[in-house]
Amino acid sequence: MTRIGILTSGGDCPGLNAVIRGAVLKGSAVYGQDFVGFLGGWRGLVNGDIIPLDRSRVRGLSNQGGTILGTSRVGPYQEPDGGAKNIQKTLDALGVDGVIAIGGEGTASASKRLFEDGIKIAGVPKTIDNDLDATDYTFGFDTAVEIATEAIDRLRTTGNSHDRCMVLEVMGRHAGWIALHSGIAGGAHAILIPEQPESIDQICAWAVSVRDRGRSPMVVVAEGFTLPDMSEAHSTKGLDGFDRPRLGGIGERLAPMIESRTGIETRSTVLGHIQRGGVPTAFDRVLATRLGMAVVDLVADGGWGKMVALHGTDIARVGFDEALANHKTVPKERYQEMRVIFG
Numbered sequence: 001m002t003r004i005g006i007l008t009s010g011g012d013c014p015g016l017n018a019v020i021r022g023a024v025l026k027g028s029a030v031y032g033q034d035f036v037g038f039l040g041g042w043r044g045l046v047n048g049d050i051i052p053l054d055r056s057r058v059r060g061l062s063n064q065g066g067t068i069l070g071t072s073r074v075g076p077y078q079e080p081d082g083g084a085k086n087i088q089k090t091l092d093a094l095g096v097d098g099v100i101a102i103g104g105e106g107t108a109s110a111s112k113r114l115f116e117d118g119i120k121i122a123g124v125p126k127t128i129d130n131d132l133d134a135t136d137y138t139f140g141f142d143t144a145v146e147i148a149t150e151a152i153d154r155l156r157t158t159g160n161s162h163d164r165c166m167v168l169e170v171m172g173r174h175a176g177w178i179a180l181h182s183g184i185a186g187g188a189h190a191i192l193i194p195e196q197p198e199s200i201d202q203i204c205a206w207a208v209s210v211r212d213r214g215r216s217p218m219v220v221v222a223e224g225f226t227l228p229d230m231s232e233a234h235s236t237k238g239l240d241g242f243d244r245p246r247l248g249g250i251g252e253r254l255a256p257m258i259e260s261r262t263g264i265e266t267r268s269t270v271l272g273h274i275q276r277g278g279v280p281t282a283f284d285r286v287l288a289t290r291l292g293m294a295v296v297d298l299v300a301d302g303g304w305g306k307m308v309a310l311h312g313t314d315i316a317r318v319g320f321d322e323a324l325a326n327h328k329t330v331p332k333e334r335y336q337e338m339r340v341i342f343g
């Protein structure tokens with residue numbers, strides 16, 4: 001019987017538990033595989049910290065957010081006693097044949113190195129940011145967009161009531177997918193993403209044109225967006241003369257700039273980890289379950305050193321290299337087609 005260890009690594013993501021459930025249910029039923037879960041990301045693998053995973057342990061998991069295995073951002077080569085040699089010793093002691101690592105770019109890169117160093121490892125891509133290459137969508141993204149869209153809908157009613165410009169900051173350090181999709185879905189008047197520069201003059205011009213039509217401007221900004229000159233962003237004085245607390249995010253910096261330049265009272269909200277927590281959408285549950293089921297097929301075929309991915313509507317198998325070759329950022333044309341209707 002093949003014994004497989006599963007771990008989750010990097011930032012958590014709605015759908016992780018559905019992957020675990022899909023893998024355990026199919027692997028045990030179809031291939032007679034036996035599963036354990038490594039606790040706390042790579043640390044659990046390095047230290048041999050495991051829990052058994054069987055049908056009863058994964059029952060009812062597909063709608064649960066977070067990860068029952070815990071996660072961390074510390075890589076396997078960064079852990080004390082980490083590295084392939086010690087990991088192989090741990091695997092041998094536990095009778096574990098190979099590892100399924102569910103994670104983002106950092107996890108794929110660590111998995112690639114471990115595989116090259118002799119560890120049998122397969123991967124499942126995850127990130128709410130949707131910026132992993134070689135897969136069309138990552139689970140968790142749909143949930144994050146849904147939560148951000150609901151936030152826009154809610155901010156709109158309070159913004160309209162007070163004639164205020166509302167700025168919503170969403171996650172996305174390197175890629176603006178969450179901002180773009182939630183901004184389109186929520187009908188934002190400006191969407192600001194790390195990939196595309198916009199000047200403060202342009203942002204204010206959009207806000208003023210919205211106000212002149214008697215509407216309240218809605219700006220969605222990804223956390224990784226920057227202005228060419230951020231120095232002005234450090235002033236936090238509002239129109240009422242009071243200092244506004246600055247939380248350090250781009251949204252908090254933009255709001256007083258928009259307010260002082262346009263005279264439109266402006267407030268900002270940082271959505272933060274709310275967009276990463278809670279129950280996954282049905283789309284993410286289905287995608288995560290399919291990926292979990294597909295990765296045990298991959299392992300049963302001896303396809304170590306690869307990960308499963310979504311290509312169109314099919315689940316494909318790709319090398320870790322492919323996933324790491326590029327950062328999947330928002331293409332310029334995709335942004336420009338929406339920019340036409342800003343303001």
Ligand code: F6P
Nearest residue numbers: 011127128129171172173223276
């Ligand atoms: O990589 C996913 C992500 O959600 C980013 O969008 C965000 O910048 C980051 O994680 C936050 O990470 P942490 O939870 O470690 O602060």
